[in-house]
Amino acid sequence: MSEANTQPQGPESIEHAHDPEVLQLAAKVFDLARHGDTDTIAAYVDAGVPVNLTNDKGDSLVMLAAYHGHLDTVMALLQRGADADRPNDRGQTPIAGAVFKGEDEIVRALVEHGADPAGGTPSAIDTARMFQKTELLKLFGVE
Structure with missing residues (x-):
């Protein structure tokens, strides 16, 4: 079994949720992350939505916010304890995205x-090398 398939199933995953209201709320929270609605997503997390909630592809809220370029949302989630390294079901990490x-x-x-x-597939290091992002490679301690 690959590491990507060992994600916890339970309150942080909607994979097994059957309640239409829960699924609707989860879809809304994922959209908030994609669109960078920082204040609203922070309020939902503060009210009890798991900060490491993942969708049916294993994408976390941080992954979606990072991929769509929402620094304030990423920061709000990280400040609330989000896992900065959590890979999705394909082994991709927020930093590589x-x-x-x-x-x-x-x-x-x-x-x-x-x-x-160095985590994930491809890793952020591999991705930075592919796109010749020398400043990021320096940040990562490789060149």
Whole structure:
């Protein structure tokens, strides 16, 4: 079994949720992350929505916010304890997604919160090399 398939099933995953209201709320929260609605998503997390909630593809709220370029949302989630390194079901990490999308400020924020640039497939290091992002490679301690 690959590491990507060992994600916890339970309150942080909607994979087995059957209640239409729960699924509707989860879909709304994922959209908030995608669109960078920082205040609203922070309020939902503060009210009890799991900060490491994942969708049916294993994408966390941090992953979606990072990939779509929402630094403030990423920061709000990290400050509430979100896992900066949590891979999705394909082994992709938020930091590699941010490198791919050219979101250098988000990459720095994730590193500051413990994200491992060598983790995931492809890793952030591999992605930075592919796109010749020398400043990020320096940040990661490789060149």
